Amino acid sequence: MKKRVVLYxxxxxxxxxxxxxLIKNTDLIVNILKADIxxxxxxxxxxxxxxxxxxxxxGIRFLKNLGVIVEPLSQTVVWHDELCIQCGACASFCPTxxxxxERDSMIVSFDNSQCVxxxxxxxxxxxxxxxxxxxxQEAV
Amino acid sequence: MTKKSYEExxxxxxxxxxxVVTAEEVIDVVAEKGYAKAAEEIDVVTTGTFGPxxxxxxxxxxxxxKPRIRMxxxxxxxxxxxxxIAAVDAYIGAAQVAENDPENKVYPGRFMYGGGHVIHDLVAxxxxxxxxxxxxTDCYPNKNVDxxxxxxxxxxxxxxxxxxxxxxxxxxxxxxxxxxxxxMGVLKPRMGNxxxxxxxxxxxxxxxxxxxxxxxxxxxxxxxGIGYVAWNGTQHHPNVQRGENGVPMVTAGTLALIGDLKQMxxxxxxxxxxxxxxxxxxxGVGIPxxxxxxxxxxxxxxxxxxxxxxxxxxxxxxxxxxxxxxxxVSFKDLKSGRVNIKGKDAVTTPQSSYPRARQIAAILKxxxxxxxxxxxxxxxxxxxxxxxxEFKSLPDRQPSGAVSMVRNRR
Numbered sequence: 001m002k003k004r005v006v007l008y009x010x011x012x013x014x015x016x017x018x019x020x021x022l023i024k025n026t027d028l029i030v031n032i033l034k035a036d037i038x039x040x041x042x043x044x045x046x047x048x049x050x051x052x053x054x055x056x057x058x059g060i061r062f063l064k065n066l067g068v069i070v071e072p073l074s075q076t077v078v079w080h081d082e083l084c085i086q087c088g089a090c091a092s093f094c095p096t097x098x099x100x101x102e103r104d105s106m107i108v109s110f111d112n113s114q115c116v117x118x119x120x121x122x123x124x125x126x127x128x129x130x131x132x133x134x135x136x137q138e139a140v
Numbered sequence: 141m142t143k144k145s146y147e148e149x150x151x152x153x154x155x156x157x158x159x160v161v162t163a164e165e166v167i168d169v170v171a172e173k174g175y176a177k178a179a180e181e182i183d184v185v186t187t188g189t190f191g192p193x194x195x196x197x198x199x200x201x202x203x204x205x206k207p208r209i210r211m212x213x214x215x216x217x218x219x220x221x222x223x224x225i226a227a228v229d230a231y232i233g234a235a236q237v238a239e240n241d242p243e244n245k246v247y248p249g250r251f252m253y254g255g256g257h258v259i260h261d262l263v264a265x266x267x268x269x270x271x272x273x274x275x276x277t278d279c280y281p282n283k284n285v286d287x288x289x290x291x292x293x294x295x296x297x298x299x300x301x302x303x304x305x306x307x308x309x310x311x312x313x314x315x316x317x318x319x320x321x322x323x324m325g326v327l328k329p330r331m332g333n334x335x336x337x338x339x340x341x342x343x344x345x346x347x348x349x350x351x352x353x354x355x356x357x358x359x360x361x362x363x364x365g366i367g368y369v370a371w372n373g374t375q376h377h378p379n380v381q382r383g384e385n386g387v388p389m390v391t392a393g394t395l396a397l398i399g400d401l402k403q404m405x406x407x408x409x410x411x412x413x414x415x416x417x418x419x420x421x422x423x424g425v426g427i428p429x430x431x432x433x434x435x436x437x438x439x440x441x442x443x444x445x446x447x448x449x450x451x452x453x454x455x456x457x458x459x460x461x462x463x464x465x466x467x468x469v470s471f472k473d474l475k476s477g478r479v480n481i482k483g484k485d486a487v488t489t490p491q492s493s494y495p496r497a498r499q500i501a502a503i504l505k506x507x508x509x510x511x512x513x514x515x516x517x518x519x520x521x522x523x524x525x526x527x528x529x530e531f532k533s534l535p536d537r538q539p540s541g542a543v544s545m546v547r548n549r550r
Binding site: 085086087088089091092093101103105106107108123124126127128 | 190191192248252325326333335410411412413414415420422475476477487488489490491492493494495496498
C-alpha cells in the first residue's frame with residue numbers, strides 16, 4: 001500500500017532522526033514530498049509511505065508513540081490565473097471538467113468544487129500555473 | 141473595383157479615419173455586406189497569434205567590464221547564451237536548457253527554467269546574473285565576470301527570431317501504447333488526444349496565404365512592442381499543397397522577426413516548460429494586413445472551417461519517419477474540443493492561446509486606430525508559392541577522419 005500523510009513535529013521531535021528510525025524499524029519506503037521547519041523549530045513533513053499493510057500500521061504506531069501528529073494529507077489544486085496564458089492544454093486532461101474551456105471565447109476557467117486532485121493538469125501546463133497545495137495545519 | 145495604396149491607407153490612419161477590424165470581425169462584416177462592399181469599407185485587418193515558438197531569441201550587448209573581457213562562454217541565470225560573436229555580444233536562445241538541469245535523466249524532465257524564462261525575466265526588468273569566462277588576451281585580459289544586470293543596463297537587446305508564425309502546423313497524436321512527452325505537449329497513448337498549435341482564422345499567414353502584403357520590412361506587433369519582418373523564416377517552404385482559398389494544407393511559410401526587446405512586455409513573451417521536452421518561449425505576434433483590393437479582403441475572411449491541418453503520429457511518424465496516413469482535420473473541429481481521426485474520437489489539446497491571439501489582434505487594431513502604427517510596404521517579397529524551395533534533410537555521409545572533431549575534447 002501507498003499513502004500520503006502529513007507529520008507534525010514539535011521542537012524536541014524535529015531534532016531527532018525520526019525518519020531514519022522509521023525506515024530502519026519498519027522497512028517502509030519513505031518519499032518526502034515537502035518539508036518545513038519554522039524558526040521555533042516546529043515543523044512538518046509531507047511523506048508518501050509505501051510498504052505492506054503491517055509495516056504501514058507499525059510505522060504509524062511508531063510515529064504516534066513518539067508524539068508526532070499524523071494527519072491524512074488533504075491536497076488542493078491551485079490555479080494561478082496570473083500565470084495562465086489561456087492555452088487550454090489542461091482542460092483536455094481534466095477528467096471532471098473542473099478545468100474547462102468556454103468554447104466560444106476559448107477562455108479557460110477552474111472550478112475547485114469539481115476537482116478530484118488527480119494531478120493530470122500539473123504535467124501539461126507549460127507555464128506551471130497549476131500547483132498542488134498541501135493543506136497544512138499550524139505546526140504544533 | 142476597390143484599389144487602395146499603402147499611402148492612401150496610411151493617410152487615413154493619420155487622419156484617424158481608417159476602418160480597422162480583426163481577422164475574426166472581418167468574417168461577420170463579409171457575411172453581412174459581401175466581399176465587394178467589405179473590401180471598399182475596410183482598410184486594415186489585424187491578425188494575432190500567441191504560442192510556443194522555439195526558434196526565438198535575443199541578441200544582447202552587455203557593455204564592457206573593467207578590465208575588458210572577450211566573453212567566450214556566457215551564462216544568464218545559469219542558462220548558456222552563445223558568445224561566439226564580438227567581445228560582449230551574445231545570443232540567448234529560447235530553447236536553451238539551464239546548465240545544471242537534470243534534463244531527461246529523471247524522465248520526463250521538468251525543465252523548470254531555460255532560455256525562454258531568461259527572456260521573460262529580462263523583459264520583466266528583473267535582475268539577471270551574468271557569468272562569463274574567457275582565456276584572456278592582450279586587449280581583453282579579464283578571464284572572469286560574475287555580476288548582475290537588468291534590461292535597462294545593457295546597451296542593446298533586440299529579439300531576433302529565426303522562425304516564427306508558422307503557416308499551418310501538424311496536429312500531433314500518439315499511436316503508440318504509452319504516453320509520450322513532446323514539444324506538442326503530453327500525448328496520451330492510442331490517440332488519446334490530438335494536440336495542435338495555431339490561432340486559425342486569426343493566424344497571420346492564414347490571412348495572407350501568398351505573402352502578398354507580408355514581406356521583408358513589414359511592421360508588426362512583436363512581444364508587445366513594434367517589430368519587423370526581417371526575412372523569410374528558416375524552413376520557409378511555400379510550394380506545398382494548398383486549398384482553393386490558397387491556405388496551405390501542411391507546414392509552409394515562416395517568418396524571421398526582429399524587434400527592440402526594450403519596448404516589449406513580459407505579458408507577450410512568456411517562458412514555458414514542456415515536460416520531457418525542454419524550455420521554450422510563447423511569443424506574441426500580430427501582423428496588420430492592408431486591404432489593397434478585394435482579393436486581399438477575401439484572404440482575410442478565411443474561417444476556421446476552411447483551415448485544414450495534417451494529423452501526424454509522434455510515436456513513429458514524426459521521430460522516425462515511419463508515417464501513417466491519418467488525413468486532415470479542420471481547425472473548427474479542433475477548437476470544438478473533439479475531433480474524429482480515421483473513425484476514432486480524440487479530445488483536442490491546444491498549445492497556442494486563442495484568447496491571447498484575439499487580444500493581440502485587438503491591441504494592434506487599437507494602435508492603428510489611434511494613429512500610432514502605420515503600415516509599411518514590404519521592401520522585398522518573401523519567396524512565394526511558386527519558388528522551387530526544397531525541404532532538405534540532413535545528409536548521412538561518412539566523415540574522413542575516424543576520430544570526432546569535438547567529442548574527444550570533452
